Amino acid sequence: MEILQFITDVGFPIGSSCLGMYFVFLTLKFLLDSVLEKIKSLIGIIKQLDKRVTGMSNDILNIDNLVSQALEIPPEKPIKKVE
Numbered sequence: 001m002e003i004l005q006f007i008t009d010v011g012f013p014i015g016s017s018c019l020g021m022y023f024v025f026l027t028l029k030f031l032l033d034s035v036l037e038k039i040k041s042l043i044g045i046i047k048q049l050d051k052r053v054t055g056m057s058n059d060i061l062n063i064d065n066l067v068s069q070a071l072e073i074p075p076e077k078p079i080k081k082v083e
Contacts, residue, residue, distance in 0.1 A: 007015035068075045 065075060
């Protein structure tokens with residue numbers, strides 16, 4: 001009954017506008033919640049990929065050192081990053 005009292009106090013156009021805004025708010029909230037869940041899952045996937053890349057980089061450096069020692073080749077100097 002509160003909704004009917006509100007509509008009689010402010011008028012039908014304003015009451016229906018408020019209900020329409022509430023519907024838009026609920027729709028946006030639903031959409032943004034689903035997007036947020038997808039973003040969180042993508043962040044988790046990216047973190048796992050970053051860990052794998054770091055591990056693979058360390059493995060490649062170890063293999064490079066082992067091959068350099070086995071073939072008696074001096075190891076290469078690390079490349080300096082240009083900033």
